[in-house]
Structure formats: C-alpha cells, structure tokens
Amino acid sequence: MSKNSSFLSILVSIFIVILAIGWIANWNFEDIQEIMIDILAKSLMTMTAIWLILATSSTSILHRGSAPRLQTITLLFHL
Amino acid sequence: MTFWLLLYGGIPGVLAMHLQRKETKTYKIATPMTVLVLAGMAGTANMIGSDNNVGPVETAEALLHLVIPTGIYLMGACLAIFGGPSPVGPIPKNWRRGGSILMIISIGWIIMLSLQPGNLPIETAVMNNVAISSLLIGVSLVGAIGTTVVLSIGEKRWSAAIATISLSLGSIALLSILASEISEEISDSLQSIIGTIFGIIIALWVAFHTTILIEKRSDLPKTTTPITDEEEKLVKRHLDTNIRGDKLE
Numbered sequence: 001m002s003k004n005s006s007f008l009s010i011l012v013s014i015f016i017v018i019l020a021i022g023w024i025a026n027w028n029f030e031d032i033q034e035i036m037i038d039i040l041a042k043s044l045m046t047m048t049a050i051w052l053i054l055a056t057s058s059t060s061i062l063h064r065g066s067a068p069r070l071q072t073i074t075l076l077f078h079l
Numbered sequence: 080m081t082f083w084l085l086l087y088g089g090i091p092g093v094l095a096m097h098l099q100r101k102e103t104k105t106y107k108i109a110t111p112m113t114v115l116v117l118a119g120m121a122g123t124a125n126m127i128g129s130d131n132n133v134g135p136v137e138t139a140e141a142l143l144h145l146v147i148p149t150g151i152y153l154m155g156a157c158l159a160i161f162g163g164p165s166p167v168g169p170i171p172k173n174w175r176r177g178g179s180i181l182m183i184i185s186i187g188w189i190i191m192l193s194l195q196p197g198n199l200p201i202e203t204a205v206m207n208n209v210a211i212s213s214l215l216i217g218v219s220l221v222g223a224i225g226t227t228v229v230l231s232i233g234e235k236r237w238s239a240a241i242a243t244i245s246l247s248l249g250s251i252a253l254l255s256i257l258a259s260e261i262s263e264e265i266s267d268s269l270q271s272i273i274g275t276i277f278g279i280i281i282a283l284w285v286a287f288h289t290t291i292l293i294e295k296r297s298d299l300p301k302t303t304t305p306i307t308d309e310e311e312k313l314v315k316r317h318l319d320t321n322i323r324g325d326k327l328e
Contacts, residue, residue, distance in 0.1 A: 006227070006228070006231035009227045009230075009231060010224055010227045010228070012227075013223040013224060013226065013227045014220060014223065014224065016223070017219050017220050017223045017247065017251070018220075018269070018273065020219075020251055021216055021219065021251065021254060021265065021269050022269060024251070024254050024255045024258045024262075024265065025258065025262055025265040025266040025269055026258075026262055026266070027266065035266075035270060038270045038274070039270050039273050039274045039277065040274070041274070042270060042271050042273075042274025042275060042278065043273075043274040043275070043276075043277035043278035043281065044278065045274070045278065046274060046275045046277075046278025046279060046282065047277075047278040047279075047281050047282040047285075048282075049086065049087070049278075050278065050279060050282035050283070050286075051282045051285060051286065052087050052091060053090055053091050053094060054282065054286045055091075055286070055289075
C-alpha cells in the first residue's frame, strides 16, 4: 500500500471510530454547532500551548538571523 | 495566573535549558528547575476540573488509578514482544507467556474499572468516569490506527491485526455499555480528544512550515575562506600521486 493511501486509511479509520463513539454519546445534528465550538476551543488551547512551548524554546536556542523576529510575529498571529 | 505563567513561561524555559550544551551551568540547573516548575504547576492547578467542583488532587487520583492497568499492560507488552529466547536489553529471556498473562490481567482490570469499580480492592476515584471514558476512547482510536498500520504493511500479520481490532472494538463495546450512565462524560472526553488531535496537528504544521521559512532565508555561515590557487594545485598533485600513481615532484 502506498504512503498516501495508508495515511488516508488511517484518517478513515479514525473517522469511523469517532462516528461510532459520537453515536454512542448521543451526538446529533441539532447540537453540532455547540460540539464544534467546544472542539475548536479545545484545539485552540492545545495549539496555543504547543506552539508557545515550541516557539519559545526553539527561539531561545536558534538565536540567530531573523528567526526570533519571525517566530514572534507568527506567534502573535497564532494567538 | 501562576499556573499559566508556569505553563507558558516555565515549561518553554526549562525545555530550552535542557537543550543547552552539557558543559554549561544552565544545563546543570535544568533538572532541578524542571522539578520546581512541575511542582509549582501541580500546586497551582486548581482550575483543572473546576466546572465539576473537582481539583488537581482528584485529577491526580484518577490518573494514578489509570497508571496501574496501563503500567501492567506496557510491562506485559514489553515481555510478550521482546522476552523471546534471546535476551533484549534488560528484558529477561522466555517471558513471552508471562507477558501475555500480564496483558490479559490489565485488560481485565480496565474492564472491572469500567463496569464494576466498587469491586476492585482499591477505592474508586472521584473522577473515575471521566478518566475511564478518556482511556476507552483513546484505546479505541489507537487500536483502530494500529489495525490500519498492521494491515498497510501487508505481510499478513493477522494475529496482530486481530489483537488491535479486538482492543478497539472491545473499548467501543464497553463505552456503549456505559453510555446510559456516563453519556455526558463520554461526549466531553471525545470532544477533548478530537480538539487535542486537531490542536497538535495544526501547531506542528505551523511550526514545521515556519522552520522551513526561516531556514530557507538564513545565510550559510562563512566559516572558511575560499580555496587559493596554490592550495588547489597542492590537492590536485596529491590526488594524482595517490590515485593515478604519479611520482611527487
């Protein structure tokens, strides 16, 4: 199996499991907006924490050229 | 406030300290600083689970209850995989069967923790429902990914595929049994897991592309002066002598 198709199969299997558990947890289309907002809020929290950790630690190590400036700008954009 | 400062300032700081050169003073104080930062975070994490009137102690208790079966499972898996006739590192020889038994015990423990936590020899954690729903969702996702990976390899490893898909389906079955009692916790855990996966993927994607952008634009360090004509002749002469067998002039 090629790399692309195996990656696609992993995504499909994750999607199927999420659908099955969502069905078990009584998710329905009426509450989809609320669910999506909650998922987005949690992904934003994770993103911010991971990006902050990665950006600040790598900026302090690679303190050369335009790296610190560029990373700070991206970090602000990200926040 | 202190918690967030330690999370966003302390963790990156100690990470940077750990990545310094080994002979520096910064590297030497990195480990004690990490312990201090983690202790500070543990002490100030009173917002975790504040919606349900449960705090860091209850969260730690629930995690500790999960560490027992997870630890037994990982130990069993190591013994079952690497405990063959030839020793691998510190893992003893001929422990495959023992490893499998440990794995079965841990699966039994998780089933008991999910369905009848009161019958276990240890007291049930306050946040047992949240912890168990997160664990089962995690196992079902990992099992599904594992099955796909095993099947993608294409070497007909049916026993491995059956084991991983059984873990996944078993976890989903347990969740469906528990759904009538802890439907809300399952929903919250699923949202958290999806959100975390998205967050990790997007953050890593942004970090990866930013790094490429930075590295593409950065100049190469000028560490040496260009080679002179005299040096070029000398290198050519040595090559002729050593490769073509010419005599040195």
